Amino acid sequence: xxxxxxxxxxxxxxxxxxxxxxxxxxxxxxxxxxxxxxxxxxxxxxxxxxxxxxxxxxxxxxxxxxxxxxxxxxxxxxxxxxxxxxxxxxxxxxxxxxxxxxxxxxxxxxxxxxxxxxxxxxxxxxxxxxxxxxxxxxxxxxxxxxxxxxxxxxxxxxxxxxxxxxxxxxxxxxxxxxxxxxxxxxxxxxxxxxxxxxxxxxxxxxxxxxxxxxxxxxxxxxxxxxxxxxxxxxxxxxxxxxxxxxxxxxxxxxxxxxxxxxxxxxxxxxxxxxxxxxxxxxxxxxxxxxxxxxxxxxxxxxxxxxxxxxxxxxxxxxxxxxxxx
Amino acid sequence: xxxxxxxxxxxxxxxxxxxxxxxxxxxxxxxxxxxxxxxxxxxxxxxxxxxxxxxxxxxxxxxxxxxxxxxxxxxxxxxxxxxxxxxxxxxxxxxxxxxxxxxxxxxxxxxxxxxxxxxxxxxxxxxxxxxxxxxxxxxxxxxxxxxxxxxxxxxxxxxxxxxxxxxxxxxxxxxxxxxxxxxxxxxxxxxxxxxxxxxxxxxxxxxxxxxxxxxxxxxxxxxxxxxxxxxxxxxxxxxxxxxxxxxxxxxxxxxxxxxxxxxxxxxxxxxxxxxxxxxxxxxxxxxxxxxxxxxxxxxxxxxxxxxxxxxxxxxxxxxxxxxxx
Numbered sequence: 001x002x003x004x005x006x007x008x009x010x011x012x013x014x015x016x017x018x019x020x021x022x023x024x025x026x027x028x029x030x031x032x033x034x035x036x037x038x039x040x041x042x043x044x045x046x047x048x049x050x051x052x053x054x055x056x057x058x059x060x061x062x063x064x065x066x067x068x069x070x071x072x073x074x075x076x077x078x079x080x081x082x083x084x085x086x087x088x089x090x091x092x093x094x095x096x097x098x099x100x101x102x103x104x105x106x107x108x109x110x111x112x113x114x115x116x117x118x119x120x121x122x123x124x125x126x127x128x129x130x131x132x133x134x135x136x137x138x139x140x141x142x143x144x145x146x147x148x149x150x151x152x153x154x155x156x157x158x159x160x161x162x163x164x165x166x167x168x169x170x171x172x173x174x175x176x177x178x179x180x181x182x183x184x185x186x187x188x189x190x191x192x193x194x195x196x197x198x199x200x201x202x203x204x205x206x207x208x209x210x211x212x213x214x215x216x217x218x219x220x221x222x223x224x225x226x227x228x229x230x231x232x233x234x235x236x237x238x239x240x241x242x243x244x245x246x247x248x249x250x251x252x253x254x255x256x257x258x259x260x261x262x263x264x265x266x267x268x269x270x271x272x273x274x275x276x277x278x279x280x281x282x283x284x285x286x287x288x289x290x291x292x293x294x295x296x297x298x299x300x301x302x303x304x305x306x307x308x309x310x311x312x313x314x315x316x317x318x319x320x321x322x323x324x325x
Numbered sequence: 326x327x328x329x330x331x332x333x334x335x336x337x338x339x340x341x342x343x344x345x346x347x348x349x350x351x352x353x354x355x356x357x358x359x360x361x362x363x364x365x366x367x368x369x370x371x372x373x374x375x376x377x378x379x380x381x382x383x384x385x386x387x388x389x390x391x392x393x394x395x396x397x398x399x400x401x402x403x404x405x406x407x408x409x410x411x412x413x414x415x416x417x418x419x420x421x422x423x424x425x426x427x428x429x430x431x432x433x434x435x436x437x438x439x440x441x442x443x444x445x446x447x448x449x450x451x452x453x454x455x456x457x458x459x460x461x462x463x464x465x466x467x468x469x470x471x472x473x474x475x476x477x478x479x480x481x482x483x484x485x486x487x488x489x490x491x492x493x494x495x496x497x498x499x500x501x502x503x504x505x506x507x508x509x510x511x512x513x514x515x516x517x518x519x520x521x522x523x524x525x526x527x528x529x530x531x532x533x534x535x536x537x538x539x540x541x542x543x544x545x546x547x548x549x550x551x552x553x554x555x556x557x558x559x560x561x562x563x564x565x566x567x568x569x570x571x572x573x574x575x576x577x578x579x580x581x582x583x584x585x586x587x588x589x590x591x592x593x594x595x596x597x598x599x600x601x602x603x604x605x606x607x608x609x610x611x612x613x614x615x616x617x618x619x620x621x622x623x624x625x626x627x628x629x630x631x632x633x634x635x636x637x638x639x640x641x642x643x644x645x646x647x648x649x650x
Contacts, residue, residue: 038634039632039634039635042632042633042634043632043634043635045632046626046629046630046631046632047629048629049629050627050628050629134633135633262627265627266620266623266624266627267623268627269622269623269624269626269627269633269636270619270620270622270623272623272626272633273619273622273623273626273633273636273637273640274607274610274619274637274640276633276634276636276637277606277610277637277640277641278603278606278607280637280638280641281602281603281606281641282599282603285599285602294595294598294599295591295595297594297595297598298591298592298594298595298597298598299591299594301371301594301597301598302375302587302590302591302593302594303375304371304372304373304374304375305371306371307364307367307368307370307371308367308459308460308594308597308598308601309363309364309367309368309601310364310368311594311598311601312598312599312601312602312605313605315598315599315602316602316605316606
């Protein structure tokens with residue numbers, strides 16, 4: 001495929017829109033590598049977005065996120081949908097070997113031309129995943145995916161981020177994960193649009209559902225707000241997955257009817273613009289020299305001659321960086 | 326303690342410098358709450374920093390980070406050192422119940438006036454822990470701590486961050502954590518100044534050490550670079566902890582002799598200034614109205630009328646936000 005490297009951006013975008021997997025892969029690589037071509041790519045993609053329904057899947061390690069994603073892809077394929085999957089791994093040095101296994105489990109769909117699967121790592125660049133994930137979504141969206149699933153490792157701050165990225169956020173729980181719900185309630189009660197109790201054939205599944213229902217019922221919700229349903233699944237055997245798809249569709253319809261979809265997407269675009277602006281600034285700050293340069297300011301702070309606030313203020317006021325490089 | 330709420334910043338700082346625990350706690354709360362007084366606090370603290378040796382402890386869940394921290398605090402106390410501990414939890418909805426238990430284990434030192442223990446959560450504010458942790462270190466440093474230990478949950482991107490915050494980074498491993506080393510090597514080989522194989526009385530500890538040694542020996546290091554030692558501990562019984570303290574001191578001496586300490590602290594100050602500048606900008610962007618306001622730009626991006634790069638560029642060029650509010 002020597003053409004790959006020589007294809008122009010408009011060509012690549014045109015091929016991706018036709019659904020050519022190679023072009024889609026190449027565009028996502030440009031995103032991950034923070035390629036200088038990216039701006040051109042995004043300009044070309046901008047008019048072709050907004051069709052895909054973005055579904056986020058999160059939960060603690062071990063609840064069955066990848067198995068559920070896999071089952072969901074199968075169900076969506078049966079319904080004739082084109083599906084994109086972004087498996088987001090904040091490239092943890094400690095994430096262990098799980099992800100590789102997860103990807104192998106997804107191989108079931110590897111040969112299906114209507115399914116794109118991609119693992120996203122931050123590769124350590126400035127903006128990180130908050131920067132690259134929404135842009136990868138844009139690529140899959142423009143490539144005609146009806147549904148884009150973002151699966152994140154449920155640790156650190158990633159769930160909070162996924163709630164900002166997705167139209168519909170699924171929070172997965174499973175029995176036997178310790179006293180998870182009580183401890184986790186503060187965060188998960190805020191982000192889930194649909195709760196999934198996976199491994200529902202195991203002991204304790206009903207208790208998990210009961211506790212979750214009690215806690216959800218106590219949440220203060222404004223009039224007309226979405227009431228997150230709880231779906232029981234055994235993803236490994238595909239049980240409950242059709243109901244899950246129905247609930248996702250019900251939520252999708254609710255989002256459209258109430259105008260909430262537009263609100264969420266504006267919020268998502270806001271995060272995206274902000275992340276790009278911040279990454280751009282960091283790059284420019286790094287290149288600044290002289291008294292208002294970040295290195296000089298840092299040296300003064302390290303020496304106790306300036307406090308970090310004054311230094312930050314000086315950095316912002318130097319303004320040289322506000323212009324395009 | 327009604328005086329607390331009325332004490333002026335200079336009073337609080339003076340009391341913290343005398344080692345009054347109440348004043349230290351109050352100052353760290355101002356950091357966590359991103360109080361408007363914080364700038365004044367940091368100006369007052371700036372000349373009093375740079376004494377404490379900052380030790381980062383990281384590793385996968387279950388390797389014994391808190392037990393090791395506890396044992397390290399005991400050893401440092403026997404040597405007559407004043408110690409601060411920041412237990413950093415990226416306020417994960419899924420972090421489970423472990424942290425509470427960890428804090429309870431630390432109660433052994435709760436009544437020791439020469440030990441400050443504090444759990445840090447991001448409380449969801451803009452800059453997050455990358456913003457608040459270095460400032461909490463400043464408070465403990467100014468309060469006369471000889472050593473400040475930062476303990477982080479070893480997940481997500483937090484180890485990378487801790488390597489930027491600490492003078493000496495300890496990476497903990499333990500046998501029986503799966504095929505951890507092979508999978509984790511990419512990240513941990515870069516950040517550890519000292520490797521600790523904890524639970525060294527368990528089967529497999531020697532294999533972990535052997536594998537680690539092999540991998541460390543393969544790393545390319547420049548002439549005169551620090552060679553990370555491997556220390557075996559059974560933190561629960563305090564075994565190996567004195568040797569660990571000696572290795573920390575040896576690293577501290579090496580940092581000072583080679584000028585690496587100054588380099589690391591300048592890099593730390595750089596991150597800190599950058600994080601404050603970014604948080605400040607985000608706040609100002611949030612307040613902008615009109616065509617270059619973030620909300621309007623986001624609406625155009627969401628509607629497909631603009632790509633996120635052009636919107637970010639427009640945001641940066643609007644410049645109104647570059648001035649102090």
